[in-house]
Amino acid sequence: MSFKIFDEVRTVDDALKIEGELLLLKDSIYKKKGLTFLETLQNKVSKSIYDFIVFSCKNDLSNYDLIISQIEEIIAQLKKIPVVIVKIGFEPTYSQIIKISNFLSQTVGEKVLIDILFDPQIISGAEIIKDGKYYDGTTNKEFYDALLAQTKTVPREGDFLIGRLK
């Protein structure tokens, strides 16, 4: 059942959101003030988390020890998912993010979290970074090569930083 949560998590932001909800739920068990555990479960977390908690404690929502251990287990698993940074030059739609994420996980051969960064300098394609390794899959080089063929002036390396948002 916990896999449904993982199915919904595609990006680093998604993982952080799920982790935040799980921590909120865990805190509500200990807190005596504010929302109770049940109120938090019903109103403050996503349906997948709700379903997972109800399923994992076998409808015994007073079994706090079991619930806490399940929450901690899920958070630990989320943190184990590898992250791939993808720098692109356009703002993708949600369906595109799903497609790219699925393709990425499929290509890598395991579940990965995609961290999409927007870089206006990139014309098209993407820069891929994983575990400190980098690949420039952008079309920038081709573009500048083509442009250089037309102009004799060689631009400096730092010139391409103009207008960069980073």
Place this chain on the structure above:
Amino acid sequence: MGIILNEQTITLLLIMLLSASTLLLIALFIVYVRLLAKVEKMRQDYAKKEEGYLRDLTSLRKGLEKQSIEILKESQDVARKLIQKAQLMTKDYETKTEELLNSAIKLIDQRFQESLLSIENKVTEAMDLMPAQFEKNLNQEMQAIRIRLVEEVSKAQEASEKAFNEVYSSVENDLDKYKKTRIADFEKRLAQILQIIARNVLKKEISLADHEKDVIKAIEEAKSQNVI
């Protein structure tokens, strides 16, 4: 022989004593009155004398004042006379000094003129005595000096012209360099702007679907390069 004192006798004695006492008192009173009169007279005399003294003092003071003023006037007169005398003396002294100086200058001038005349005469004599060859040599030397002077002036002129030209050409070179640098900067900047414009135009021309394809392609390439 004893004297018998009876009442009558005693009374008589008493009367006599009383009379004597009365007479004594009267005498004393008279003496007192006379004394008072004398004292009064003395006081009046003293007052008169005092008044006289005061009068004398006033007149004495007035006299003294008068004398003082006279002395002062005399002193002023004397002082004025002294000053006038001193001024006269100074003028006299100045006049005499000026006269002395004038005479000294005149004398010196006279001596100078005499000396000058003497030197002139001697020089003229010497020039008259100068041999013709020496005069010729002198003229030649003078000519040579003149030519040399002209040359020096010409050289200085040339040197200044050269220095000016050097400075001018240096400035011209600097200007050329600056122009070239600025043009190169401008060209470089223009190229950058062109790149930015071209890139942005190109990005807009690429559709979202094409962007997605390019990203997928990049992921495949990254896989083939063992990056992921």
